[in-house]
Amino acid sequence: MQKKLSDLFSNWDQLNTAANEWQNRTLAEAFQQDTNRAARFSVTAAGLQLDYSKNHVDENTLSQLVAAAEQADLSGAIKRLMRGDHVNNTEDRPALHSALRYLGEASTEEEKAVAATLEKMAGLIDSVHSGEWKGYTGEKITDVVNIGIGGSDLGPRMVTKALTPFHTGHVNVHFVANVDGAEIYDLTRKLNPASTLFLVASKSFSTLETLENSLTARKWMLDSGCAQDQLKHHFVAISSKVDKAVEFGIDAENVYPLWDWVGGRYSLWSAIGMPIAFAVGMENFNKLRAGAGAMDQHFATAPLDKNIPVLMGLLMFWYSNFLGTDTQAILPYAYHLQLLPAYLQQLEMESNGKSVTRDGVKVDYQTGSIVWGTEGTNGQHSFHQLLHQGTTMVPIDFIATLQAHHPIAHQHKYLFANCVAQSQALMTGRDLATTEAELRAAGVSEEEIASLAPHKVHPGNRPSNVILMEKLTPETLGALIAAYEHKVYTLGVLWNINSYDQWGVELGKLLGTHIANAITTTDIPGDWDSSTQTLVRKFNEANKSL
């Protein structure tokens, strides 16, 4: 028996009627009819402003969407998330990432564990930054390499890049994720083992990529002359499986704990965020946590129709389930936010790419959308053509800052202007009559106008949010990330799916191991499909020495 979304919401028909009404109305008309539209459909909290006025919503749509959220008991679900109920039902655990950025004194058991870990982490950062921590030859550490993948890489990597203006310059921070040896090989060729510290970041401490890269790093260190008993000066681990890290050979003193109640893709606020703290210092890391904490407070207390993450979630629910979209673009107009789309791909798609409800019943409705994007203005000279004139509608999040960190003011003006112009052009478009009139005014012949004008029409009526902040700081970045985390949960609640497990990645991992074994033993099972057999055989022939 499939689960129908229409069974979950008694106002399903009203929502569909509202969606149909938008077939005969445009966003441009909505702006003409209501000069106060931008103010009416904007919310400010935790240093962020969400302007969602260029979306296919009006007050009726919004109240229907909020009514749907109430029927899904979103308010209750938020309470359950924040107080540590086992919202991750398939793994029977809480998803308490909000406890990682608690504000004020640590009071719960989880917060106290976080406080103790952060204090220990602060000691490490301090000792490396000050040069007190020495490598095996007595040199100070100049380079820190995070070895991790997925949630143990994307968040720290994205934030480290995003906060470039806050880098203290004490150490260079690098990231290695891919099992492709090219990544670690290229990096280590540029580094001096005697002044390199590796952070092995793995919640499970069983991830192939991370273990293989760590073994390679250890060999590189030993080959350079580091004695076995000196490795402790070059390896630190962050894991919820402390015993496995120790078994792997990391000194017990150097293992920083993580907990089962933190999901991998929600963990950058824990010791998994160590590379961030190495880059920007502990004070800025704590400001990042505080920014997220402020967004947590907002999510937990603001009414649903004035709640940034809830609105972001309701809008995606609206587009995905009523207006037929299946992708969403993240377009940060901030060079330093260039890794945000990649980070959000894991956050959104690993969380909400599910086909069964929390109770395991197959759904008949669309869940998580495909997330993609790049930094503005680069995308304008690449895929924006499709956004403006293609046949598919893509809801967009534009992210912009009012002020830059650099002093090149005129470039920041152009950056901001382009962001606003894209959002405006997608909404207003340019119809045939206007296009023809413009061509006529430019002296183009009627014959040419007839052939050219259709190509120059911009349909418009394409939706976008603009998320605005004064400046990209640790606090505003923390709030931005937490807003997306809670948007994901909001969608999970509306779709009645578990946003905190990721069973879909397991089969590929398992088959990867089987195929690696077939490569090692050259024993290719005859019942494998012919494509797989042929590919493995080709690899074995090309690598006879393996």
Ligand SMILES: O=P(O)(O)OC[C@H]1O[C@](O)(CO)[C@@H](O)[C@@H]1O
């Ligand atoms: O931190 P770990 O346990 O090495 O896992 C890395 C990543 O692998 C996954 O489990 C699956 O790809 C992610 O959810 C996780 O972030």
